[in-house]
Amino acid sequence: MSYDDFPLSLDSNATSQHPTFAISALQADGRARVFLLGAHRSGKSSIEKVVFHKMSPHETLFLESTRSIGVTDINSNPLVNLQILDFPGGYAFQGVDRVNSLRSCSAMVLVVDATNGSQAAQDVKYLVGCIEVAHRVNPKISFEILIHKVDGDAFPLEEHKLEAQRNTRARIDSELREANIQNVHISYHLTSIYDHTIFEAFSKIYHKMLPQFAFLENLLDSLITNSSIEKAFLFDVISKIYICTDSNPVDMQTYELCSDMIDVVVDISCIYGVPSGVVPANAGKGSEKLATDCAFDSASTSTIKLSNGHVLVLREVGKYLALVCLMREKSFDKAALVEFNINCFKTALSHLCEGMAQG
Incomplete structure (x- = not known):
């Protein structure tokens, strides 16, 4: 699959829900930018709310699906100056939007729902499509895969979480080879909003964007x-x-x-x-x-x-x-x-x- 054939969305009816992003908001001001993407109901907006808005994990159960690009500025002190862009589920970059916005991206965080076994193959295809588009436009982007929702009865033991990581990684590697995408460095993180793993993952992601x-x-x-x-x-x-x-x-x-x-x-x-x-x-x-x-x-x-x-x-x-x-x-x-x-x-x-x- 080439990036020219990349679908507008996993949901063909969602294009009207994705307003054109204000490119003028993405100025080259030196701050780090994190693009948060994932399939529908992957949990990416819950992550953003818990980490950067101090929302209780249980409150995220009542969040509605993201229908427009949410922008959060984080500048609580001189060492933390970044912008989080939470994109609607299944969002894809195209045309001028794709080129201009991705050039200002420091890290692309791609969220995979580890409990969504029936849609795993489709979710991986979407993530690889995002990686292909972004890597062609901006090879300097850091790609971070969050294998999310590794908690509860579905993952009672650590070995179950590691198995989910191995399976996801194997699927992504296979899709990358099929699309002939090379020299892309991808980091993987096992995360949950119900423990410290999501904070540790974002800490490691931010380390790569901090020159100091x-x-x-x-x-x-x-x-x-x-x-x-x-x-x-x-x-x-x-x-x-x-x-x-x-x-x-x-x-x-x-x-x-x-x-x-x-x-x-x-x-x-x-x-x-x-x-x-x-x-x-x-x-x-x-x-x-x-x-x-x-x-x-x-x-x-x-x-x-x-x-x-x-x-x-x-x-x-x-x-x-x-x-x-x-x-x-x-x-x-x-x-x-x-x-x-x-x-x-x-x-x-x-x-x-x-x-x-x-x-």
Whole structure:
């Protein structure tokens, strides 16, 4: 199948529901753009709502099908500046729309419903069609496949999830060979909105779009080495995406623990720490809602001692940026040294953000 033969939609009646996208909105302003695509009812809009709008996963059951392109700007702090475009299910690019919009795309996130076995072949054909069109127009696009809804009774064991990934990958590889599409790098992620996997997947996707990632990773490596920290994450508090971590492998349990600590700190701050109507000193224009919903400011700090002999440390290091570290309680005996090194990290991060704002 060539991209010229690519269907307008999986639903032939959906063309009238897909208004022409405003190309003028996609200016070359340097920000990263994520195109979110998938077949009808694949769960892509639920993903966008849960990750970037803090919607409860259970509330997404009442979402209507996406009928027009939704645009969400994410700019809670200097290190997170991206735009999410949520396309209607089965959307396809064509003509000027295809050429102009795809040239501004940084990553194409393609969602596959892992529970939709009867439509799996058709869904894969649609995704491969998207990849073919996008790769021809913009070879620099990063392609990310989310094998979604791997939760519940259908996937009780990890091996069932891995089997779903192998099967999906095999189908996509077969379609790519048949379409003679070469030199396309595709990453695969097993995700669910009911656990941390969707946040981890978007974290890894964003790492590829962040030019400062290597610099931040070196900063965190230096911090953990000089402070006897086992693992450190730099989080965007609003979305709970981790912007960067040190170069040590990420253990899912450690990531979940650090991510949950943000919820603990924010929830307690909402109850006890922030008077109603007060806007934090680090809040920018239009941040009143963030101040109420997030309750995170320059004074946000927390230390939690765990029963297994470890300590969780959270410190505010920038506008809606949180450094969360896991270390042994024995290492935290040198708390003054740890605090000094964290302040050095915060200063370096501040200089980086100032340079990004000026540049």
